[in-house]
Every structure is written in structure tokens, then in C-alpha cells.
Amino acid sequence: MQTLLRQIPKTDKLLCALNTVLNAPNQTLLKKLTAEFLESYRQSLLQGGEILSLESCVNCIAKNYQNATQKSLKSLINATGIIVHTNLGRSVFSQEILQEIAPLLTRYNNLEYDLQKGARSERYIHLQGLFKALLNAEDVLVVNNNAAAVFLIFNTFAKDKEVIISRGELIEIGGSFRIPRVMEDSGAILREIGTTNKTHLKDYENAICENSAMLFKAHKSNYAINGFTEEVEFEELTNLAKAKNLIDYYDLGSGYFSLLESQLGDFEPSLEKIAALNPSLVSFSGDKLLGGAQAGIIFGKKALIDKLKQNQLLRMLRVDKFTIAALEATLNAYLQGKIHKIPTAFMLLKDTKILQQEAEFLAKEIPSCFSPKVIPTKSYSGGGAMPNHYLESFGVAFYAKDLNTLNLNESKLEKYLRKNGIIARLENSALILDMRTLLEGESKRIVESFNALLKGTQCTQI
Numbered sequence: 001m002q003t004l005l006r007q008i009p010k011t012d013k014l015l016c017a018l019n020t021v022l023n024a025p026n027q028t029l030l031k032k033l034t035a036e037f038l039e040s041y042r043q044s045l046l047q048g049g050e051i052l053s054l055e056s057c058v059n060c061i062a063k064n065y066q067n068a069t070q071k072s073l074k075s076l077i078n079a080t081g082i083i084v085h086t087n088l089g090r091s092v093f094s095q096e097i098l099q100e101i102a103p104l105l106t107r108y109n110n111l112e113y114d115l116q117k118g119a120r121s122e123r124y125i126h127l128q129g130l131f132k133a134l135l136n137a138e139d140v141l142v143v144n145n146n147a148a149a150v151f152l153i154f155n156t157f158a159k160d161k162e163v164i165i166s167r168g169e170l171i172e173i174g175g176s177f178r179i180p181r182v183m184e185d186s187g188a189i190l191r192e193i194g195t196t197n198k199t200h201l202k203d204y205e206n207a208i209c210e211n212s213a214m215l216f217k218a219h220k221s222n223y224a225i226n227g228f229t230e231e232v233e234f235e236e237l238t239n240l241a242k243a244k245n246l247i248d249y250y251d252l253g254s255g256y257f258s259l260l261e262s263q264l265g266d267f268e269p270s271l272e273k274i275a276a277l278n279p280s281l282v283s284f285s286g287d288k289l290l291g292g293a294q295a296g297i298i299f300g301k302k303a304l305i306d307k308l309k310q311n312q313l314l315r316m317l318r319v320d321k322f323t324i325a326a327l328e329a330t331l332n333a334y335l336q337g338k339i340h341k342i343p344t345a346f347m348l349l350k351d352t353k354i355l356q357q358e359a360e361f362l363a364k365e366i367p368s369c370f371s372p373k374v375i376p377t378k379s380y381s382g383g384g385a386m387p388n389h390y391l392e393s394f395g396v397a398f399y400a401k402d403l404n405t406l407n408l409n410e411s412k413l414e415k416y417l418r419k420n421g422i423i424a425r426l427e428n429s430a431l432i433l434d435m436r437t438l439l440e441g442e443s444k445r446i447v448e449s450f451n452a453l454l455k456g457t458q459c460t461q462i
């Protein structure tokens, strides 16, 4: 036994070898990994495991070091056709805008400084002019995300007071955001009205009492009720709230500017249309259809936004210069009609004919033994916007029966592509690459992956 354990290399010897193999490694981490390796090697020998050469030991520890120092967040190719894909980082941020704002982020700036007065100022004013110009909104406030916006608004205006909401809108969205729970935690009292499928204006009217604070509408982001249904439009709610001297608040979820109306206008109103109703408060996400950075954007009456600013909670929910700079530049692109700068908007508006041409080009470049076929597909805006609404698109499909000859099937192919950073869609025994969500240069990377698979260099990984 002792002679067996004597086979274990000395720590110093291993560290010395590792320091020549690895490029300036972190010594603390290297020592920890070496100790861990030696301990498991010892256990393995005691249980009759095989003796390893010094080189194998070094390689093994070096590999563990490389795994431990690899970055976890990786860029991916989204070929699912879902534009605002929550699992894949929501909306893609603009390369062009990132370059534009880089000097603001890597230097000092006037985030909270008034250059005229030479005095302290407020970070939110950088967005005020834009919201005035785009939506004629009195004022705007930005918090960490839309969930925070909802919480802040309830907590400020409805603590121990009733918020009236339709039973058809008591939503839960991904990441465990549930309206009833948010309301409870914010201190607001939930006053649910109507039924799951039908709520009438008179239900709101009948529920109003001296303890009512707010008429609230939540966008049914990720589901739809079809059939025998009725809901009250926000316009009617706004009018009722005005007549009864209550606050009307619409949690819009996504929200889009009218430049995208040609694609989305039939399904729900644009931000401009909602703003024209002169609502008390509206909130939406910065990284859904808007295509900016993660944020909860609140716009509406100045007197109410001033009250929100006085809530201590805002100090905990406030956004930093990254968010303000990203939103300012994104909104400025909308204001100037420079939609091509915003990938989410660009993808939404992309012409089906162009997508077809791109699919045909991709299918031609992929080795023919994979039998790529150009097919019409349905892509989705995603991000909890318009669950029933799809956009006509084109894709390249691979069918199980054709892949058989290569000793592949659609799920093996999906796994291979995924390991190569390409996220595809599986649908009815086929793997589909939807063109709508591909960014510049990504078709080329897809072709390279297929070529590599064919060469068999990575076949063993499957």
C-alpha cells in the first residue's frame, strides 16, 4: 500500500510543471486544484484505481484550471425565431449604440451634475426631454426593471389601500412575478373584480369605495383568453379614474413605439396611442420590444412621479449610468427614426422576402448531405408580448429521415449545434433555423459548424 501511495507525485513537482504549461496562472487557485486532485487520486489508488503518469496528472489539473477560469457567460446564435428571448438575454443590445455610449461609461460624465449651474442635479432628467418629444409625457422615471416599477407604484400610492384589478389580469410571468404577491408585499390591498373571462366597466364602478387608490390594468403578457370574453379597455379605465379622482395605472409589460406599428399595430396599441389617453401612470420594460437595456420605465403625471421620487424605495431600485446612457441613446434612435440601430426593431421589421433570400443562401452553403430545406416558418416577438401573434418568416429545416443517412437525427443535431453556441428550434421531427433572429455574420458561423460536423472533428462530442 505504501509503495502504491508513493506513486503520487509531490505537490511542488506538479506545481512547477503546471507553471510552465499554464500562462501566468493564479497560484492560490492552482494550489487548491492541485490539492483537490491529489486527494481524489489518493482515494482512487486506495480503491484499486490505475496509476497515472506525471504528465497525465499535470494535464488533468491544467484542464480543471482551464474549466475554472473559463467565463460562464457566452455569446450565442439565436436561431429560434423568438426575438425577445428571456433565456437568451432578452433583446439584443445595439453594437452601434454601445460604441456611441462607451465614452460616457469609461469617463466621468454629468449623470447628476447641472453644467449650467455647476450644482448637483438628478439622473432622470436625461430622459425627460425624450419622453416629452416622443410621447408628450409630463415626466418619466426609470427603475431597475418593470417588476420594480410595479412594486414602487403600489407601495407609493396604495399602501393599505385598495387596487382594483380584473380577475382576468391576475397574471404570473416567468421568474415568479405574480401580481397578487407583488401587491401583497408592497402593502397594497388587492380588490379583484369580474370573472376570469369577463369583466365589465360596471364591475370597476361598483368596487370603488373610500379606500380605493387605483384602477389597475396589467397586460396579459404570456397568455390569451379566447371565446366568451370581455375586458375593459384602458381608455375607459382612464376616464373612469378621472371621474372618480383615482389613479389609473397600466402595467404594459412590453410597450413599443409607433415606428413598429406596421408589424404590431393590429394586435395592441403603441406607446403613443396609450400616452395620448393622458394616463396617470404607465410602466413597461426597457429590454422587451423597446430593445434597450434592462429597466422599468414609468411615465405619466409629473405630480405622481414626484411622489414616486420621494419614496425611499427608489434609492434601492435606482439605475446607474449604464442604464441611463443605454436608454437615452436607444430612445434618441427612435426619435430620429434610426430603427436600423436597434436590433430588436430591425428584426421585427425585417421583410419576409429578404428572410427567404437569406434562407436560400444559407441552405446552399450548408453541405448538401444534410439535405437543408428552405421552409416558411412562424417567428415570435416574444418577451411576453402578443402570445398569439406570429410574424411570417423563413428558415432552413433538417428532417429526421434525411439525417438518418448521416447517422444523425434532429435531436442529436440540435445538441451538437447547441454545444457550438447555436440555439435552434425543434418542431415535428425537424430542426429549424429561423432566419429572423440571426444577426450579421451568423449564417457564416452556422455553415462553419456544419462543415466541422461533417469533417467529423467534433462528431465524437455528440
Ligand SMILES: *Cc1c(COP(=O)(O)O)cnc(C)c1O
Pocket (backbone or CB within 6 Å): 145, 146, 147, 148, 150, 173, 177, 218, 219, 220, 221, 251, 252, 253, 254, 284, 285, 286, 295, 296, 383, 384
Ligand atoms: C415582463 C413583464 C413584467 C416584468 O418586467 P421585468 O422588466 O421583467 O421586471 C411585469 N408585468 C408584465 C405585464 C410583463 O409582461
